[in-house]
Amino acid sequence: MLTRDEVFAVLQTVPDPEVPVISVVELGVVRDVDITPDGVTVTMTPTYSGCPAMREMEADVKAALLARGVRNVTVRMTLSPAWTTxxxxxxxxxxxxxxxxxxxxxxxxxxFVTLTRARPAVACPFCGSTDTVLQSEFGSTACKAIHSCRACGSPFDEFKAL
Known part of the structure; x- marks a missing residue:
């Protein structure tokens, strides 16, 4: 059986399906790990209650641990406390x-996050300028907004603070 640290090390290799540059652990959706002689239970909190990526995350977490020899993997979803960026x-x-x-x-x-609140300027991830413009509150996924940079001309996503 894997240790708690080994389980977390395995989960660090499971990418977020929508933003594969970070793991589900780095995203903060993995809240806890419980190891018993019968197997491993991973407690996860979705980024929001309707997040379509959670089923993929759950399947990827199970697959990663099963591939490391864990015989029984359970993923438990919890909405409390609510996930935050x-x-x-x-x-x-x-x-x-x-x-x-x-x-x-x-x-x-x-x-509460609302679409009408004043938003601070978002720094361009390419050049660092804060001379950016919000193009749409709705990006490629519900957790992102679309901006453009006046300084370098690049469009970019912003991972919205929740």
Missing amino acids: DWIGEEAREKLRRYGIAPPGRADQGG
């Missing part, structure tokens, strides 16, 4: 930036 670590934020996605800012403490 604050669970994405600094190293993962830098990976997002290098990949061409503006990492999320800090989420509002105790507030």
